[in-house]
Amino acid sequence: MIFLWAFGTPMLILNTLESSTDLLEKRSSTYSDRLETEMVALMGWGWNFVTMGYSQWWRRHRRGFHQYFNAAAVPAYEPKIHASAHKLLQRLLKDPKKFANHLRYQFGANILDVVYGIEAAEQDDEHILIAEKAMEGLAIGFNPGAFWVDFLPILKYVPAWMPGAGFQKKAADWKISVMATKELAWAHAARDNVDASIAANIAERISHLEGKELAEEMDVAKNVCGVAYAAGIDTTVSTLHSFFLAMLLYPEVQKRAQQQLADVVGPRRLPEFSDQASLPYIEAVCKESMRWQPVVPLNAPHRSMEDDEYHGYFIPKGTLVIQNTWAILHDPEQYPDPEEFMPERFLKDGELNAAIRDPGVAAFGAGRRTCPGRHFSDLTLFMNIACILHTFNVTPALDAEGKPMKVEPRMQTAILSHPYPFECIIRPRSPLAETLILGQKHTRA
Ligand code: HEM
Structure with a gap:
């Protein structure tokens, strides 16, 4: 554990799973x-329950979200997730160089479809562009202390034209996209029946209410949908991006995974969710992708609400408690050679080994704030990784002399961590794989 004061704010960093679980x-x-x-708050993100304080209002949002994203609810989205993974294959086939853009765009399209039943435009969809812009602000502004106004709240009254008040202009600019993320897609949601979208289902469920009660529930509904959409657009996609990096650096892993897909799925169809239990190596690749480069390396800070004591140390009320997810998932005692990408560490005799700590115990945070989107994320990650490995080879890009270019596993530092841009070659594994990518019909993003 490390305790420090940063500009008057107490911070406690928890470097082990034990201390994180205890607190x-x-x-x-x-x-x-x-x-x-x-x-x-200045950016207009007050409606986002990821950043809300612990309160009755947060609880209502969390409950609303859980109803649609718990383990029993998410299988209903499998057809949309599968169709989206297939669509991603088509994008990768058409324009492989822009693979990183395709990942982001297609994940945005998928969650837009699941939450609002909106079929995204082939490119430059207005909803996706708006949410991207809104998330850009959150990624910067959620870092406590990224702006002086977080230490000196009085600065929020400084007008935007004053020298040094650039944050006001930035906040106002982001706020337009933040509010549009909540309102626009909700206004456009498919409502033809209760199964058309989560938004349609909630709207139907609260339609018997009136007056203040209806207004409040409607607000919660819009917020829950907006958060699902915003959180879904920028998280799992980072893990998938890191997976591409791993495939370049560990070609033998790629081969082994492809062999299992060939044995279980065969060359004439794409993987299905019903194959999942027979594909332990693919599951291990998913787990290792989550562990190797955690998306939220320092978790989202929790804040203590009372003075406390732990192992004889005093923890004052108001301490920001940061779970060091990176350290927990790179603990050499749990994961020998933690810097290496080794899916085998999760297997024993070819099956998943329950004795190895699942990276999900730390990667998705902890306690009452633990990620409620994890079941949805697990499904999307599995299906996309399985479909990509089944149909494509991912290899290093070549330099001017035709030699494979070296890639370093380097991640950008922010609350949500993404790999630095890198190039690679993505080619169909065979003519049959290409027909699979092109051939299967899909109806939605
Ligand atoms: C690889 C994918 C993902 C990772 C690694 C991840 C990780 C996290 C982490 C670390 C937190 C903070 C937990 C804490 O405070 O202890 C969190 C919160 C949250 N996540 Fe995720 N997440 C992922 C995907 C998703 C998806 C796809 C959704 C939505 C569909 C989602 C929705 C949320 C929400 C709503 C919260 C806020 C919970 C709260 O404050 O009560 N996440 N996530």
Whole structure:
């Protein structure tokens, strides 16, 4: 554990799963608050329950979200996830050089479809562009202390034209996209029947309400949909991006995974969710992608709501408690050679080994704030990785002399971590694989 004061704010960094479980999980009634920063509020993100303080209002949102994203609910989205993974293959075939853009765009299209039943435009969809812009602001503004106004709240009254008040202009600019993320897709949601979208289902469920009650529930509904959409657009996609990086650096892993897909699925169809239990190596690749480059390396900070004591140390009320997910998932005792990408570490005799710690215990955070989108994320990651490996070879790009270019596993530092841009070659594995990519009909993003 490391304790420090940063500009008057106490911070506690938890470097082990044990300390994180002890505090964030076992004492979750004390450690489930968030720091609601001035900048996040100025950007208009107050409706986002990821950044909300621990309150009755947050609980209502969390409950609303859970109803549509719990383990029993998400299988309903499998057909849309499968169709989206197939669409991604087609994008990769058409224009492989822009693979990173395709990943982002297609994940945006998928969650837009699941939440609002909206079929995204082939490119430059207005909803996706707006959400991307809104998330850009959150990625910067959610870092406590990224802006001076977080330390000196009085600065929020400084007018935008004053020298040094550039944050006001930035916040106002982001706010347009943040509010549009909540309102626009909701207004355009497919409502032909209750199964058309999550938005349609919620709207139907609350339609008997009236007056203030209806207005409040409607607000919660819009917020829950907006958060699902915004959180879904920028998270799992980072893991998939890291997976591409791993495939370049560990070609033998790619071969082994492709062999299992060939044995189980065969060359004449794409993988299905019903294959999942027979594809332990693909599951291990998914787990290792989550572990190797965690998407939220320092978790989302929790805030303590009371003075506390742990192992004789005093933890003052208002401490920002940061789970060091990176350290937990790179603990050499749990994961020998932690810097290496080794899906085999999760297997024993070819099957998943339950004795190895699942990276999900830390990658998705802890306690009452633990990621409620994890079941949806697990499904999308599996289907996309299985479909990509089944149909494509991912190899290093070549330099001017035709030699494979070296790639370093380097990640950008931000609350959500993404790999630095890199190039690669993505080619169909065979003419049959190409027909599979082109051939199968799909109706939705
Ligand atoms: C690889 C994929 C993902 C990772 C690694 C991830 C990770 C996380 C983490 C670390 C947190 C903070 C937990 C904490 O405070 O202890 C979180 C919160 C959250 N995540 Fe995810 N997430 C992923 C995908 C998703 C998806 C796809 C959705 C939506 C469909 C989602 C929705 C949320 C929401 C709503 C919260 C806020 C929970 C709260 O504050 O009560 N996440 N996620």
